[in-house]
Amino acid sequence: AQSVSQHNHHVILSEAASLELGCNYSYGGTVNLFWYVQYPGQHLQLLLKYFSGDPLVKGIKGFEAEFIKSKFSFNLRKPSVQWSDTAEYFCAVNQPYNTDKLIFGTGTRLQVFP
Amino acid sequence: DGGITQSPKYLFRKEGQNVTLSCEQNLNHDAMYWYRQDPGQGLRLIYYSQIVNDFQKGDIAEGYSVSREKKESFPLTVTSAQKNPTAFYLCASSMSGDTQYFGPGTRLTVL
Numbered sequence: 089a090q091s092v093s094q095h096n097h098h099v100i101l102s103e104a105a106s107l108e109l110g111c112n113y114s115y116g117g118t119v120n121l122f123w124y125v126q127y128p129g130q131h132l133q134l135l136l137k138y139f140s141g142d143p144l145v146k147g148i149k150g151f152e153a154e155f156i157k158s159k160f161s162f163n164l165r166k167p168s169v170q171w172s173d174t175a176e177y178f179c180a181v182n183q184p185y186n187t188d189k190l191i192f193g194t195g196t197r198l199q200v201f202p
Numbered sequence: 203d204g205g206i207t208q209s210p211k212y213l214f215r216k217e218g219q220n221v222t223l224s225c226e227q228n229l230n231h232d233a234m235y236w237y238r239q240d241p242g243q244g245l246r247l248i249y250y251s252q253i254v255n256d257f258q259k260g261d262i263a264e265g266y267s268v269s270r271e272k273k274e275s276f277p278l279t280v281t282s283a284q285k286n287p288t289a290f291y292l293c294a295s296s297m298s299g300d301t302q303y304f305g306p307g308t309r310l311t312v313l
Contacts, residue, residue, distance in 0.1 A: 097242070122301070132245075132292060132304040178244060187299045188233060188252065192244040 090115040092181050094193035101169055101200050109164040109196050111153075111179035120187065121162040122180040123153055126195075132178070138162065139184070149173070174200045205229065206305035208293050213310045215280070215287070223278045223308045225293030234276035235294040235302060238262060245292060251276055252298060280310060288312045 091114045101107060113119060123135040136147025143155040153164045162179060179193040206227045215221045225234065233252050237245040237260075247260030251270040265284025270276055276295075280287045290309050294302040 092244075124304075131306050134301060134303070137301055180245075184299075187296070188235070188250050188258075189247070190235075190302055192246075194242055194244040 090181065090183075090189075090191050092179055092191050092193040094177075094179055094196050096196045097194070098197045099199070101198070103171055103200055103202050104168050105200075107164070107166040107169045107173070107198070109177055109179075109198070111162045111164065111193060112160050113162070113179075113181045113191075114160070115181065115183065116160075118184055119181050120184060121153075121155060122190070123147065123151070123162070123164050124178045124180060125175050126178070127175045135164070135177070169198075169200050171200050171202050174198060206293060206295055206303060208291075208305040208308050210308060211306070213308055215310060215312050217312055218282045220279055220281050221310065223280070223291055223293075223310070225276045225278065225305060226274055227276075227293075227295045227305075228274060229295060229303070230273075231295035231303075232273070232298045233296045233302075234270065235296075236260075236266070236268065236276070236278045237292045237294065239290040239292055239307075248278065248291075 093112045095110050121138040124132050125135045126132045136145050138145045138155045146152045177196045182190045209224045235250040236248040239245050246262050249268040251257035267279045292307045293305040296302040
């Protein structure tokens with residue numbers, strides 16, 4: 089069965105530090121990839137997505153992710169985090185011909201201290 | 203104001219009671235979804251519907267039921283058969299084949 093792994097469960101950083109959150113998936117075929125963010129008390133929001141094309145995807149608020157097919161990975165990065173980036177981050181994957189089955193990772197809780 | 207609304211925000215239920223969670227969208231999306239979020243487990247799919255009057259079970263459908271009588275609405279009933287119903291429930295919608303967008307959620311607590 090398809091699965092998504094987020095190995096960092098809880099990350100603590102100081103402001104201005106660089107961020108990289110890992111995401112690996114198990115399916116070997118064509119996939120769509122997503123990062124969602126859940127700020128405290130807010131909706132789950134789409135941060136960025138990859139369907140095809142340039143494997144380096146830029147999203148909102150200065151986030152980017154790189155799809156590396158050979159490593160089955162879609163890691164999320166930000167060069168300099170802010171206190172307002174404190175949130176829970178979820179990686180998700182589905183297949184282009186079965187988009188209803190969106191599989192989520194277990195999430196990474198990011199805390200940024202001033 | 204377009205989007206997905208869920209009500210109530212907080213819901214308390216006594217054991218043995220059925221409760222219904224509301225989800226409405228005015229985005230003209232075809233597909234709607236219900237997920238359950240538990241700490242440390244991410245989101246798991248309960249039910250989804252691609253068109254009116256049709257829906258499919260997700261990965262954890264036992265103890266839940268849904269209906270899709272209107273395109274805009276996809277209510278979820280948590281029945282007394284659900285053994286561990288305390289959780290955060292998220293509704294989502296999408297145009298078929300596209301990105302899913304989420305509502306604000308309902309936190310259900312069983313007393």
